Amino acid sequence: MLDPKLLRENFSATRTALARRSAEAAAAVDPLQELDARRRALQTQVDNLKNQRNVVSKEVGHLKSKGQDATEKIASMKAVGEQIAALDQQLRELEAELEQKALFVPNTPHSSVPDGADAAANREVRRWGEALKYDFKPKPHWELGPQLKILDFERAAKISGSGFVCHWGLGARLQRALIQFMLDLHSRKHGYTEVSPPFVVLEKAMVGTGQLPKFREDMYALKDDPQFLIPTAEVPLTNLFREEILKLADLPVKMCGYTPCFRREAGSAGKDTRGMIRVHQFDKVELVKIVEQEKSYDELEALVRDAEAVLQALELHYRVVLLCAGDMGFCAAKCYDIEVWCPGVGGYLEVSSCSNFETFQARRMNLRYKDAEGKTRICHTLNGSGTALARLTIALLETHQQADGKVSIPAALRPYLGGLEFLSNS
RNA sequence: GGUGAGGUGGCUGAGUGGUCGAAAGCGGCGGUUUGCUAAACCGUUGUACUGGUUAACUCCGGUACCGAGGGUUCGAAUCCCUCCCUCACCGCCA
Numbered sequence: 235m236l237d238p239k240l241l242r243e244n245f246s247a248t249r250t251a252l253a254r255r256s257a258e259a260a261a262a263v264d265p266l267q268e269l270d271a272r273r274r275a276l277q278t279q280v281d282n283l284k285n286q287r288n289v290v291s292k293e294v295g296h297l298k299s300k301g302q303d304a305t306e307k308i309a310s311m312k313a314v315g316e317q318i319a320a321l322d323q324q325l326r327e328l329e330a331e332l333e334q335k336a337l338f339v340p341n342t343p344h345s346s347v348p349d350g351a352d353a354a355a356n357r358e359v360r361r362w363g364e365a366l367k368y369d370f371k372p373k374p375h376w377e378l379g380p381q382l383k384i385l386d387f388e389r390a391a392k393i394s395g396s397g398f399v400c401h402w403g404l405g406a407r408l409q410r411a412l413i414q415f416m417l418d419l420h421s422r423k424h425g426y427t428e429v430s431p432p433f434v435v436l437e438k439a440m441v442g443t444g445q446l447p448k449f450r451e452d453m454y455a456l457k458d459d460p461q462f463l464i465p466t467a468e469v470p471l472t473n474l475f476r477e478e479i480l481k482l483a484d485l486p487v488k489m490c491g492y493t494p495c496f497r498r499e500a501g502s503a504g505k506d507t508r509g510m511i512r513v514h515q516f517d518k519v520e521l522v523k524i525v526e527q528e529k530s531y532d533e534l535e536a537l538v539r540d541a542e543a544v545l546q547a548l549e550l551h552y553r554v555v556l557l558c559a560g561d562m563g564f565c566a567a568k569c570y571d572i573e574v575w576c577p578g579v580g581g582y583l584e585v586s587s588c589s590n591f592e593t594f595q596a597r598r599m600n601l602r603y604k605d606a607e608g609k610t611r612i613c614h615t616l617n618g619s620g621t622a623l624a625r626l627t628i629a630l631l632e633t634h635q636q637a638d639g640k641v642s643i644p645a646a647l648r649p650y651l652g653g654l655e656f657l658s659n660s
Numbered sequence: 661g662g663u664g665a666g667g668u669g670g671c672u673g674a675g676u677g678g679u680c681g682a683a684a685g686c687g688g689c690g691g692u693u694u695g696c697u698a699a700a701c702c703g704u705u706g707u708a709c710u711g712g713u714u715a716a717c718u719c720c721g722g723u724a725c726c727g728a729g730g731g732u733u734c735g736a737a738u739c740c741c742u743c744c745c746u747c748a749c750c751g752c753c754a
Contacts, residue, residue, distance in 0.1 A: 277710060281723040288723090291735040295678035304734080311734040479670085479707095608689080609717090610707080 235336055235597045236263075242270060251342035254349055254559035262339045269332045276328060280321045287314050337447055341594040343559040344531075344568040350558030356571075357558070362542065363551035365575050370637045374578035375628045376509035378635060382659045384408065385510070397499065397507075397514040399624070404657050408630075409517060411650035412623055413492045416519040416544055420620055424540045426490035426521060431470035433493055434461045439473040442599035444565035444591075451500040463496035467520035468617045475524060476599035479610060485603055486533060487524035490620060492517065509628065511583060516624035523616040526603065527593070530614035531568070534590040538570050541586040541620045547646040550629050551575040553582060567592045570618075574625065578632035583625045588618030631657075 241248050245267055253260035290311050297304040348357050379385025384405025390398040401409050421428040440446040440462055445453060454463040464470055471489045480487070495518050506512040521540060525533045538554060545552045552574040562569045566589035573582035593612040596602070601613045634642045641657040648654060 274710070277723080281710070284724085285722055287734075292678070294734055298678075308734040315734070 235594060236339055236342065237593065237597065238266075238270065238336070241266060248342060252340065254343050254347075255340060255562065256351070256560055259340050262335075265335050266332065266339070269328065269335065273325070273328050273332055276321065276325050280318060280325055283314055283318050283321070287311055287318065290314075334447070337441065337598075340564045341567050341591065343562060344590070344592075347562065347568050348556065348558045349560075351560035352558075353561050355558035356561055357556045359554050359556050359570070361551070361553045362546060363549070365551055365577065366633065368577065368635075368637075372577040372632055372635060374509060374580075375576075375631045378578065378631045378639075378641070379405065379509070381639060382631075382641065382657055384657065387509070394514075397512070399510045399513055404651075404654075405627075407651060408627065408657070409623060411647055412626060412630075413517060413519060415547075415647055415650050416620060417490060417492055419543060419547065420490040420519065420521060420540060424488075424490075424543070426488040426540075429471055429474070429489045429491040431467060431474065431491055431493065433464050433470075433496075435464055435469055435473065436461055439469055439476070439599075442473045442476050443469045443595050444598065445469065448564060452498050454496045454498060464493060465497050466495050466619075467491045467493040467518065468522060471520060471522040472524070472595060472615050472617065473599055475601055475613075478601060480524070480601075480603040480613065482526070482604055482606060485524065485526050485613075486529070487522075489522045490519060491522075492519050494518075495622075509579075510624045511579065511628065513624055516622060518622045519620045521588075521618045521620040524596075524601065524613050525616065526605065527611060527614050530590050530592060530616060533614075534568065534570075534588065534616055537616055537618045538572070538588045541572055541588055541618050544621050544626075545572065545574055545585070545629075547644070548626075548630060549644045549646075550626075550633055552585075563587070563589065565589070565591045565594050567594065572619075572621070574629040576625075576629050576632045578635070579628065583628060585621040585625045585629065586619035589616060591615045591617075 236248065241263065245263075249260050249263055252263060290307055294304045294307050294311075297307070348355060350356070373381075375385065376387070380387070382404070384402055386400040386402050390400040417428055420426040434456070437446060437460060440453065445465060453465060456462065470493070471491050474489075475487065494515055496515050499512060499514060510516070521537055523533050523537060542552070542554065552572055555571045555573060557566075557569045557571060569587060569589040571584045572586040572588070574585045575581075576583050592614050595615045596613040601615070602610050603613050605611050630644075631641050634644065636642060636656075639658070643651060643655055643657065
């Protein structure tokens with residue numbers, strides 16, 4: 235959510251910034267200006283009436299305590315009371331409308347974010363490693379997985395429908411190893427506190443991190459309860475501190491956590507459907523930071539490096555891409571994607587998305603801190619995948635495959651697999 | 661799921677339908693005393709919205725907030741209803 239005061243004072247600048255995303259984004263703020271003006275006028279009116287009522291009611295109290303008659307004042311206030319009730323009702327409706335509209339306005343892009351309407355305008359900022367050359371045609375994971383008997387798409391579909399995978403045998407163990415490897419890396423080397431949160435959250439948590447109300451159709455809602463399956467650990471981890479005022483000494487809050495992620499992918503049917511590039515449920519280790527405003531952009535750079543460390547340790551070639559204004563997610567002010575090379579698929583796949591949301595999420599969840607002067611300010615929140623498992627597994631299998639059909643395991647991961655050096659189907 | 665007890669400011673904890681935004685204590689902040697620390701004493705102390713004012717939440721006002729939402733009343737922390745949460749016990753259960 236954007237700062238209402240800032241929006242009021244810098245309306246045209248904000249609108250221009252939003253227009254860098256899309257015309258639709260810019261149009262979303264238009265109704266806010268007029269609604270806000272009406273809201274304030276109405277509130278002033280109601281406040282004045284309430285003041286009148288408070289003053290007279292106190293006089294009634296004084297009169298009664300002295301045993302004097304107050305029936306006239308009481309009668310006149312009855313009418314005022316009815317007026318207040320009616321206007322209060324209008325005010326509540328107006329506020330609800332205003333909030334509803336405000337929740338649909340995306341974040342303004344940071345000045346360092348390049349212009350552009352879509353992925354074509356994204357800017358590659360660096361690469362690590364290079365695409366390996368193979369003296370055979372590298373297979374895609376949807377062939378490798380079943381051959382090695384570690385991925386089972388058909389049986390998964392039998393129990394859950396399309397868009398699900400079952401990890402079998404060493405595949406299941408590989409998932410567990412990767413999760414543990416990443417959690418160890420981030421908690422021991424990068425200073426994040428490991429958190430294992432609930433996988434089911436209330437609607438207000440989903441509103442807090444910006445999944446709702448706009449992206450409802452992408453979420454799995456529980457039928458008989460008011461909760462949702464989490465689409466990412468970002469939701470529970472960031473909301474953990476909602477409605478709190480943190481002390482400066484407690485910042486930065488750095489959390490890492492493993493959760494499964496549940497996504498309906500309602501809008502992307504038919505895209506990237508092959509194998510497990512896009513599935514309804516995948517595992518992910520997420521990194522979340524809650525920081526002071528002045529430090530959030532430095533923390534973003536560090537966050538990206540922390541996520542990159544995973545891929546480097548697993549000897550996977552990747553590139554870091556700075557997203558342009560039109561390609562960024564709803565909440566982000568600035569976002570880097572990390573894309574890993576997958577020789578079987580024949581392209582780069584996004585395994586991490588690292589964003590600074592500035593105050594956008596924190597304002598929605600009323601997450602604040604006391605700064606050095608003791609002033610209460612809205613926190614900046616950040617998160618990044620560290621990293622997403624389904625695609626990481628794809629990259630791992632496809633990159634480290636050999637002509638004989640085996641997949642070599644990078645040295646960093648072997649301790650987590652009992653020293654195993656290869657995946658093979660024997 | 662059932663029964664009972666509770667939910668009050670950063671924390672502990674009072675609170676009679678009308679000088680209650682709320683006693684008191686702790687903590688925090690400022691000051692005095694002191695070689696330093698400590699102690700003592702004095703003062704101060706929330707959040708949001710909003711009108712005016714300003715270089716500035718700078719100053720002066722207003723409104724709201726005692727778990728949440730309704731209701732009764734001229735007036736609700738206080739009375740009534742619904743819901744949520746916490747704790748205890750019972751039931752069920754990995």
